Amino acid sequence: MKITESKFYRDRCYINGEWITADSGETISVNNPATLEEIGTVPKCETAETKRAIEAANEAWPEWRAKSARQRSDILRKWFDLMIQNKEELAQMMTIEQGKPINESRGEIGYGASFVEWFSEEAKRVYGDTIPDPMTDRRIVVLKQPVGVVASITPWNFPNAMITRKCAPALAVGCPVVIKPASQTPFSALALAVLAEEAGFPKGTLNVITGKASAIGDELASNPIVRKLSFTGSTEIGKILLQKCSGTVKKVSMELGGHAPFIVFDDANIDDAVAGAMQSKFRNTGQTCVCANRIYVQEKVHEEFCKKFVDAVSKMKVGDGLNEENSSGPMIDEHSLSKVEEHVEDAVAYGAKVAIGGARHSLGLNFYQPTILTDVTPQAKITTEETFGPVAPIYKFKDEKQVIDLANNSPYGLASYFYSRDIGRIWRVAEALEYGMVGVNTGLTSKAEAPFGGVKESGLGREGSKYGIDDFIEIKYVNMCGLDK
Numbered sequence: 001m002k003i004t005e006s007k008f009y010r011d012r013c014y015i016n017g018e019w020i021t022a023d024s025g026e027t028i029s030v031n032n033p034a035t036l037e038e039i040g041t042v043p044k045c046e047t048a049e050t051k052r053a054i055e056a057a058n059e060a061w062p063e064w065r066a067k068s069a070r071q072r073s074d075i076l077r078k079w080f081d082l083m084i085q086n087k088e089e090l091a092q093m094m095t096i097e098q099g100k101p102i103n104e105s106r107g108e109i110g111y112g113a114s115f116v117e118w119f120s121e122e123a124k125r126v127y128g129d130t131i132p133d134p135m136t137d138r139r140i141v142v143l144k145q146p147v148g149v150v151a152s153i154t155p156w157n158f159p160n161a162m163i164t165r166k167c168a169p170a171l172a173v174g175c176p177v178v179i180k181p182a183s184q185t186p187f188s189a190l191a192l193a194v195l196a197e198e199a200g201f202p203k204g205t206l207n208v209i210t211g212k213a214s215a216i217g218d219e220l221a222s223n224p225i226v227r228k229l230s231f232t233g234s235t236e237i238g239k240i241l242l243q244k245c246s247g248t249v250k251k252v253s254m255e256l257g258g259h260a261p262f263i264v265f266d267d268a269n270i271d272d273a274v275a276g277a278m279q280s281k282f283r284n285t286g287q288t289c290v291c292a293n294r295i296y297v298q299e300k301v302h303e304e305f306c307k308k309f310v311d312a313v314s315k316m317k318v319g320d321g322l323n324e325e326n327s328s329g330p331m332i333d334e335h336s337l338s339k340v341e342e343h344v345e346d347a348v349a350y351g352a353k354v355a356i357g358g359a360r361h362s363l364g365l366n367f368y369q370p371t372i373l374t375d376v377t378p379q380a381k382i383t384t385e386e387t388f389g390p391v392a393p394i395y396k397f398k399d400e401k402q403v404i405d406l407a408n409n410s411p412y413g414l415a416s417y418f419y420s421r422d423i424g425r426i427w428r429v430a431e432a433l434e435y436g437m438v439g440v441n442t443g444l445t446s447k448a449e450a451p452f453g454g455v456k457e458s459g460l461g462r463e464g465s466k467y468g469i470d471d472f473i474e475i476k477y478v479n480m481c482g483l484d485k
C-alpha cells in the first residue's frame with residue numbers, strides 16, 4: 001500500500017473543521033524509516049496557525065461542554081467503532097510511517113482505540129460530591145467541570161495511542177483539544193482527525209496541527225486560552241515546556257522518559273522471565289518509554305537466563321515491518337541508530353561482553369541487530385541513560401536489598417518489572433520500587449483500565465483508568481447557604 005492512496009491520507013492540518021495548508025505554503029517531508037523514501041508531506045505551520053487552532057477550540061468549547069455526558073459518550077463510541085472497523089488500513093499506515101512490525105501496529109490501533117472506548121464509558125461517571133457542612137443551614141457541593149482548551153503534544157513511538165490516551169478523557173469531560181503530533185508520524189494523527197470528523201465531533205472540538213515544534217510548542221505553552229498542556233516525550237523537552245507553562249500557571253501532565261529495571265530473582269520461573277524480557281525489551285525495536293533498560297539477574301539463575309534469552313533473541317527476524325515474518329523493524333532515524341551504536345561501544349569499552357548482536361544490521365539503512373550485553377558495568381552510559389533501541393544490558397546481583405538499591409538509583413521512575421514466585425518478596429519489592437508502575441511476573445502492563453504514569457523525572461499525572469479523567473477536570477466548591485430561610 002502507498003500511504004498517499006489511503007482514504008485516510010491527508011497532507012493538510014485539521015483546524016476548525018477545515019483541512020488547511022501552512023500560511024507560508026511550506027511543508028515537512030515524512031519518510032518511511034524502513035526504506036528512507038519520502039512517503040508524503042505535511043504543512044509546516046508556525047505561531048499564527050497555532051493561535052487560530054487555539055481560538056477555534058475555545059469557540060467550540062461552550063457547545064461541547066454543554067452537551068450531556070451521554071451525547072459526548074455516543075460520539076466517542078462512534079470514533080472507537082470507526083477505528084476498529086478500519087484497523088487494518090490504520091495499522092498499515094502506521095507501519096509505513098513509524099516502522100514497527102505490522103502486528104504491533106495492529107496491536108497499537110486496538111490499544112489506542114481502547115482508550116476511546118474506556119473514556120466513552122467514563123464520560124458518564126464524572127461524579128461530584130456533597131460534604132456535610134458544620135453549619136445546619138448550609139451544604140457543601142463539589143462540582144467537577146472541564147478544565148478548558150487542552151493542548152496535547154505527542155511522540156512518534158506510539159503515533160495513535162499517545163493521542164487517544166490524552167484526547168479521549170479530555171473530550172469525554174467536555175474539553176476541546178489541539179493536538180501537535182510528532183513530525184515523523186503525522187499521518188496516523190491526521191487519520192484520527194478524519195475519523196473524528198466522521199464520528200461527528202463539532203468543528204473546532206478536535207484540531208491537529210503539524211509543523212515547527214518550537215513555534216507551535218511555545219504558543220501552546222504560553223497562550224492563556226490553553227488551560228492544560230498534556231505532553232508525552234523526552235524529559236528534556238518536558239522540562240522546557242514545564243517552565244514555559246509556568247507563565248500562565250497552566251495545569252500540566254507530563255509522560256516523560258524512563259529507565260526501567262527488570263529484575264529476575266532466583267525463585268522466578270525463568271522461561272516466563274525470558275518471555276517477559278523479550279516483550280518488554282524488544283517491542284517497537286526497543287523504542288518505548290517502558291522498555292527494560294537494566295536487566296538484573298540473581299547469581300544462581302544468571303547463566304540459565306542469559307542462555308535462554310540469547311536463544312530467544314537469535315530467532316528474531318529483522319526487516320521491513322510490512323513483512324509479516326519480521327519481529328523487529330528499523331530504528332526511527334539515523335540519530336537514534338547512532339545513539340544505540342554509541343551506547344553499545346561505550347558499554348564494551350567499560351568491560352561489557354556482547355552475547356549476541358552488537359552492531360548495525362547487514363540490511364543497512366536504519367536497522368540494528370537485536371543485542372544482548374552481559375557483565376555491564378555501572379560506569380557505562382547505558383546504565384543511566386535511556387538507550388531507546390534494541391539493546392538489553394544484563395547485570396548480576398547478589399540479594400534483594402542490593403538489587404532494590406540498584407533499581408532505585410535513577411532519576412527516572414516510570415516502569416519497573418520483576419519476576420518472583422515468593423509472595424512475601426513480591427509485596428516487599430513491589431512496595432520498595434520507586435516507580436509509577438510495577439509489573440510482577442509480566443513484561444507488559446499497559447492497558448486502558450490501569451493508571452499509566454511515572455514518578456521523579458518520568459512525569460506528572462496519570463493517563464488511562466478512572467484516574468485519567470482527573471487530569472482534565474477542575475474541582476469547583478459551591479457553598480449553599482441560607483437554607484433555613
Ligand code: NAP
Nearest residue numbers: 154155156181182183213217233234237255256257258289
Ligand atoms: P521529543 O523529542 O521530546 O518529542 C516529543 C514531541 O515534542 C514531538 O511532537 C516533538 O515535535 C515535540 N517537541 C520537540 N521539541 C519541542 C519544543 N521545543 N517545544 C514543544 N514541543 C517540542 O521525544 P521523542 O524523541 O519524540 O520521543 C521519545 C521520548 O518520549 C522518550 O524519552 C520516551 O521515553 C518518551 N515517551 C514517554 C512516554 C510516556 O508515556 N511516559 C511514552 C512514549 C514516549 P517534533 O516531532 O516536531 O520534533
